[in-house]
């Protein structure tokens with residue numbers, strides 16, 4: 081909403097209303113909210129339909145499937161050879177071969193035999209051929225010899241055959257009358273093969289529940305559209321549609337609704353024609369939040385819970401109308417995904433005819449302290465790595481929190497699972513044993529674990545290794561965090577850029593026993609500013625810093641304490657404390673964005689970030705980005721490949737192209 085669009089009086093009224101707002105939410109526990117929700121829901125599968133076998137991938141069986149045929153449908157030979165009576169071969173040996181007269185028939189696959197194998201005879205049979213009457217075993221052609229005699233053709237055997245040898249009995253794979261697949265089974269290529277083998281051309285499946293998905297908010301823009309400052313791309317719409325498909329539902333995307341009652345009402349009515357309706361955004365009681373007001377108009381019974389004591393997920397709004405779920409998920413993507421998986425996914429599974437998902441938990445140790453808000457059960461997404469043992473023992477897992485907050489969209493894709501912090505706890509100390517609930521997929525240990533400070537240049541090396549088929553897990557915990565992980569033996573590589581303030585030396589002073597350093601590359605750091613700003617243009621970094629430090633309207637964006645760049649900034653500033661000194665960004669990119677968007681006028685960042693945002697740059701000092709490697713892990717194949725890749729001319733060239741110095 082632009083102030084120019086409204087009269088002064090309108091704006092005054094709007095501000096007064098926004099500042100007042102309703103009392104936030106009547107928050108209930110997660111269990112209470114779920115119980116109220118389920119009390120009113122109809123969770124029976126949404127009918128049945130028959131689909132062609134070729135269209136059944138991913139569908140859920142609505143009934144048990146009983147085989148009406150035997151597989152194989154007849155006793156069949158599994159080798160090329162001769163069908164014989166085992167009794168005829170007893171006593172056969174090298175020095176006492178048994179000769180059997182060949183019947184006038186060749187049993188190719190697909191032919192029903194006409195002649196009986198009488199005592200003293202054999203019939204030529206191909207792999208897949210049907211065993212003839214009288215025969216009870218097959219001998220492989222390689223162990224026989226054909227002999228032509230005046231009285232006919234014979235085959236001689238020098239070894240006895242046991243009854244049943246090289247024969248697959250009728251029904252030995254699937255017996256007629258057997259339940260081959262059960263109701264509720266989701267069909268993959270494996271089950272489809274079974275259905276084809278028993279001759280099924282059509283499959284009875286549960287009708288896919290149709291789930292309407294609506295993103296709300298004036299600031300939300302569909303991917304592919306141009307984006308204005310302050311707007312965000314609609315990630316929830318895409319996430320929810322894909323998640324619904326994964327759970328056996330059929331997503332019905334309704335697009336993006338503005339924060340406007342008439343449009344919302346129309347879209348909600350449209351969504352109610354489906355089996356379920358999911359909205360995201362506009363559920364807390366902020367000034368622009370409209371969705372919950374529209375959903376509040378539903379009845380039978382309407383909203384059953386609005387506000388849960390969970391983090392993320394507090395503003396979740398659960399409603400039911402006529403047995404049908406209507407849910408407003410929080411707008412923040414991590415909150416939306418988390419509440420979707422804990423409250424909505426089980427409902428969609430049920431409607432889709434799937435059994436409840438089994439939650440798999442693994443024990444792990446928390447490597448760092450985790451603060452928490454009291455009053456809400458807090459769920460923290462974690463990435464799992466093996467502890468010092470580096471073995472495959474699951475008892476040794478370490479759970480690194482991916483603390484990017486509810487607004488992050490990457491937490492779910494980077495996470496292996498999540499842990500819960502009790503509502504009453506204020507923090508969880510480092511070293512606490514925790515239980516991690518895995519996110520569906522099986523836990524695959526990575527070949528190479530990189531924990532520390534992440535840099536876009538690192539992709540030049542890691543991308544190469546991944547291209548070779550190596551699995552890599554890279555966790556961004558900063559230089560100090562990486563060093564600590566390397567000391568504890570929890571990673572293979574810790575990328576660091578730590579300057580010793582006393583000497584100005586990088587990284588080496590921080591090594592201790594059991595740690596090696598592999599030289600990485602250097603990154604030029606300097607002052608970033610908007611091009612054309614005369615306060616910086618044409619000056620050296622030192623001159624510019626000295627000139628602007630005292631200007632009240634020249635705003636600095638600083639870096640977080642503990643970062644290498646902050647140490648550098650402090651050395652540059654000496655005792656000066658320019659405007660903005662206490663505003664701390666956590667990354668080079670964040671500094672560059674703040675300057676590019678005019679929230680600040682200058683900051684210290686790497687040249688690559690300045691180039692990315694089209695900013696001016698005054699070089700200050702090269703920073704060394706190197707790799708700490710626990711000596712004990714030096715000889716691991718993945719670590720050796722990393723070091724080798726780093727030394728290739730291609731990687732050096734890729735790094736130079738990104739503005740790094742190798």
Ligand SMILES: Nc1nc2c(c(=O)[nH]1)N[C@H]1C(S)=C(S)[C@@H](COP(=O)(O)OP(=O)(O)OC[C@H]3O[C@@H](n4cnc5c(N)ncnc54)[C@H](O)[C@@H]3O)O[C@H]1N2
Pocket residue numbers: 104295296297299300312313314315316317360361362363364365366369392393394395409410411412413415486487
């Ligand atoms: N005064 C208070 N404010 C807030 C509280 C509180 O207790 N008191 N709770 C916070 C919590 S917790 C959450 S979670 C958020 C959720 O708010 P809403 O569900 O109303 O969501 P919005 O305000 O519409 O959006 C939040 C955020 O997410 C972005 N968003 C929205 N939709 C999408 C989408 N489809 N794709 C990507 N991103 C989306 C939106 O732009 C906002 O940045 O409320 C807190 N406030």
Ligand code: MOO
Pocket residue numbers: 390391392393394395410412415486487
């Ligand atoms: O519930 Mo909110 O989801 O904590 O961010």
